Amino acid sequence: MKNLKRTITSLFLFVAAIAVTHAQDVTTIEASSEDISENLNLEAVASVFGDAKDLEDFEKRLNDPETQISNLDLNEDGYVDYLRVMETSENDTHLIAIQAVLGEDLYQDVATIEVEKDGDNTRVQVVGDVYLYGPSYIIEPVYIRPPIIFTWFWGPFYRPYRSVFYWGFYPKHFHFWKPFHVHHYHKNVYVHINVKHAYNHVKVRHSKTAVHLHTKVRRNDFAIKYPHKAHSVRVAGVNKANGTKKRAVGVNQADGDKYRAAGVNKPDGTKKRVAGVNKADGTKKRAATVKNPDGSRKTVAVKTSSDGTKRGVAVKKDANGNRTVKTGKKTSKGTKKAKKSNRSGSKKKTKTSKKKRG
Numbered sequence: 001m002k003n004l005k006r007t008i009t010s011l012f013l014f015v016a017a018i019a020v021t022h023a024q025d026v027t028t029i030e031a032s033s034e035d036i037s038e039n040l041n042l043e044a045v046a047s048v049f050g051d052a053k054d055l056e057d058f059e060k061r062l063n064d065p066e067t068q069i070s071n072l073d074l075n076e077d078g079y080v081d082y083l084r085v086m087e088t089s090e091n092d093t094h095l096i097a098i099q100a101v102l103g104e105d106l107y108q109d110v111a112t113i114e115v116e117k118d119g120d121n122t123r124v125q126v127v128g129d130v131y132l133y134g135p136s137y138i139i140e141p142v143y144i145r146p147p148i149i150f151t152w153f154w155g156p157f158y159r160p161y162r163s164v165f166y167w168g169f170y171p172k173h174f175h176f177w178k179p180f181h182v183h184h185y186h187k188n189v190y191v192h193i194n195v196k197h198a199y200n201h202v203k204v205r206h207s208k209t210a211v212h213l214h215t216k217v218r219r220n221d222f223a224i225k226y227p228h229k230a231h232s233v234r235v236a237g238v239n240k241a242n243g244t245k246k247r248a249v250g251v252n253q254a255d256g257d258k259y260r261a262a263g264v265n266k267p268d269g270t271k272k273r274v275a276g277v278n279k280a281d282g283t284k285k286r287a288a289t290v291k292n293p294d295g296s297r298k299t300v301a302v303k304t305s306s307d308g309t310k311r312g313v314a315v316k317k318d319a320n321g322n323r324t325v326k327t328g329k330k331t332s333k334g335t336k337k338a339k340k341s342n343r344s345g346s347k348k349k350t351k352t353s354k355k356k357r358g
Contacts, residue, residue, distance in 0.1 A: 035231075035234055035235070036072065036074065036132060036229075036234075037128065037132045037133045037134075037137075037231065038182045038185075038186075039070070039071035039072045039073070039179065039182060039185060040069075040070050040071065040072050040110055040111070040132075041069075041186070041189045041190075041193070042111055042126045042128055042133075042137070042139045043139055043141075043193055043199040044069050044189045044190075044192055044193050045062070045069070045098070045111060045113070045126055045139075046113075046124070046126045046139050046141040046197070046199060047141070047192065047193045047194045047197060047199075048061045048062060048069055048192070049096075049113055049124070049126070049141075049147070049149065050124075050141060050143045050147045050149075050194065050197060051147070051194065052147070052148075052149050053148045053149060053152065054149060054152045054161070055085050055087055055096065055149070055152075055161035056161060058085060058096075058149070059083070059084065059085040059163055060171070060173065062083045062085070062098070063082055063083055063171075063174050064173075065173075065174065065175055065177055067192050068080070068177060068180075068185075068188060068189075069189060069192060070083055071179045071180055071182070071185040071189075072100060072110065072179075073179045074100050074102055074108060074222055075102040075103060075106075075222075078178060078179075079176040079177065079178060079179075080176065080177055080178070080179050081100040081101060081102060082100070082101045082165065082170055082174065082176075083098050083099065083100055083101070083110065084098075084099050084101055084107070084163035084165055084166075085097070085098060085099075085161060085163050086099060086161075086162055086163060086217045087160050087161045087162065087217070088160055088213050088216050088217050089153075089160055089213070090209055090212075090213055091209075092116060092117040092118070092154075093114070093115070093116045093117075093207055093209040093210055093213065094114075094115040094116075094153055095112060095113075095114055095115075095210045095213035095214055095216075095217070096112060096113040096114075096115070096161075097109055097111075097112050097214065097217045097218065097219075098110050098111045098112065098113070099219050100222070101165070101166060101167050102167075102221070102222055103167055104167050104168075105166075105167075105221075106167070106221045106222065106225075107219035107221055107222070108129075108131070108219060108220065108221060108222035108223060109129045109131070109218055109219055109220060110128075110129055110132055111126055111127060111128050111129055111132075111133075112126075112127045112129070112210070112214055113125070113126050113127075114126075114127060114205075114206075114207050114210035115150075115153065116206070116207045116209070116210065117153075117154065122146065122150055123140070123206060123207075124140065124141055124143075125138055125139070125140050125202075125205065125206060125207070125210075126138070126139040126140075126141070127205060130231065131220065131222075131223040131230050131231060132231060133231060134231040134232065134235065136203045136204075136205075138201070138202050138203065138204070138205060139199050139200070139201060139202075140199075140200045140201075140202045141197055141198065141199050141200075142197060142198040142199075142200065143197050144196045144197055
């Protein structure tokens with residue numbers, strides 16, 4: 001009987017293990033990345049561009065659900081954004097803007113491709129938009145042979161390409177897919193990069209004409225609506241020794257306030273951090289750090305509201321690193337003085353009453 005029970009128990013555990021393993025195999029991986037620019041590899045974009053026969057084909061390849069060149073989900077709706085292609089040209093220069101479709105009449109440039117012909121040479125640069133990639137993020141591909149798309153640019157059948165697709169209206173071959181974790185995206189996208197080409201990372205944007213042409217098709221709607229998601233804000237954190245991050249000077253916080261530098265010496269020996277900095281709500285904030293003789297430090301922050309009230313926060317840090325925080329009540333200048341006088345008066349009365357009792 002005991003052997004039968006052991007057999008049944010072992011069989012149950014075996015079936016449960018198989019079920020758990022199966023559940024792990026079908027787990028959906030959600031996108032998670034500290035920097036959104038990691039979700040669109042511009043080398044892959046340059047590779048796809050070099051293989052396309054024209055810009056319509058290029059747009060189709062960018063949004064192919066099978067290859068999944070993009071992993072961008074800027075509007076965070078749980079699906080990879082559709083990327084439309086908008087082009088303009090002038091003489092021997094072509095500017096192709098790649099824009100994420102994020103809502104009704106809501107678009108965001110993610111990159112541009114600048115193609116410029118100079119005699120027998122044609123130069124291509126893929127430029128990441130500063131909102132996503134920061135300044136001077138440029139890929140300059142060197143193709144093993146001239147791409148077919150060059151023939152279309154300077155051929156008799158060329159006409160500027162403007163995508164006809166928008167929010168809610170997409171090509172028949174397209175369907176949405178969920179973004180991967182950024183590490184899985186990298187593994188997937190590298191398979192679709194043509195390694196026969198070279199992809200040089202440069203810092204100089206060569207075509208002045210392309211910069212001018214970009215103003216005709218540029219869309220920056222998302223960046224205007226969500227400035228706190230810009231690359232300059234995302235990379236402002238500096239790694240500290242304890243693993244936390246320290247913000248850079250002059251960077252907008254999510255609530256519109258500014259981070260400012262510490263360590264401005266005052267005549268009395270204290271340090272002023274953010275004295276008189278305007279906050280988004282019109283108030284001001286300032287802080288001072290005083291070093292005590294015993295090695296401890298006391299930081300006093302004062303927030304002045306638009307109605308004249310103030311709130312003081314004192315943080316005392318001893319030599320061992322322990323902190324004590326005290327928060328004061330909101331008071332106006334007049335109220336604060338009145339309270340001081342009342343306190344002094346009450347103390348005197350108390351002393352007098354003690355004398356009488358004695």
